[in-house]
Amino acid sequence: MTLCQSIFLELARTEAKFFGVAHLPLVAIPHHPSGGARPGEHRADAEGAVDLVAERLTLAAAAASPQARMG
């Protein structure tokens, strides 16, 4: 899976296609480091990403497992 800032989400999707992994799980981070985030928003982005990363990784793993495919 890949983390990226939301401005670059389209780039990440397209690049994943170029690399032959069109369904690569992506997690978008809302605020750019040099954008207009208010105090605390970068921390909130990071904390919010933790659950999303876990979710995407779990789903990706489940989708790839033989049981999941069978079941």
Place this chain on the structure above:
Amino acid sequence: MNVADLTSPLIEVEDSWEAANDWFLKEKLSDGLPIVPPTAERVARMLDAAQRDAQEVIGIIPPKWALCSIEKIAINAVMAGCLPEYLPVLIAAVEAICEPRFNLYGVQATTGYVGPALLLNGPIRTVLHINCDAGVFGPGFRANATIGRAIRLLLITVGGGYPGETDRSTFGWPGKYTMCFGENQEKSPWEPYHLEFGFKPEESAVTVFGINGFLPIHTAGNRGEQALASLAEVIRMHHGVSHLDVGSFGGGTPLIALGVEDAEIMARDGITKKQVKDYLWQYASLKFAEIPARRKGHKSDEDLLRESPNVTPDSVVHLSTKPEDIMVVVLGGKHRHSVFLPMWTGRNTLCVIKPIV
């Protein structure tokens, strides 16, 4: 070159210029301007100029990370309207933009404005009729216009850098259509730029710069020192607003395009090119303390200083890491105009020079 030796897929469209252009636009393989349809015959004629293996890979172009062979370069050269004799310049330029220090992936994908600009030095300028004089950055000259355009087309068609999709530039800028120019060596009072890098006068070279904009400077004063001081003053102001948000203070290889008359006045008053660089390094600078807190974002001074190796202990932010990293070229026509062409966010991209063979 035999057309049967070409390996790129042959696309069949209705036999008209309009149909070919519609296809390229629909496939997002265009810069938006009309292209010359790259028929097999035209591509083969273009390749004849290089006398090299058409399948030789010159570089890998992001974000598609696609192999760029001489055949692909020739196809885009045809599309851009190049003459076959321009092909060696394009091959050298592709080699240059694919060097890691140019950071083509960043250049292609950033929200900034940056695009490659090509500087030509040596006899190739006169052979190809590259404009180096009045209007050097403007229209009217086939070689300047089409060589720069072919590079942009390669970045789109081979590299997959399409505006609003993989090319995330917030605004883009007109220099992304085409930017190719030559040094006005014949009217420069100093040695040509490429000699600084070990080239001989009879050799030709292309230098690529990741240029992020264009700051015209109408210099002031009738003495060389005054002209230089006015140049430093304007660059300093720009420097102060272009590189501060992301913690990359200074650095890079910023390009100063000195107008012929400014260079003449400076040289007349005993100023060397090295002194121009030293002066700009010293005076086109900011004190760290002068940077308003609002421009430092959420980062502490300690963080910013740690991220900015170019900030010296006495906290002066220079235009580049060292004076010799400031690139000075002499070009254009008469009158007191010079141009500062900043690189994309300080040190994110560095210029690369390659021989044209």
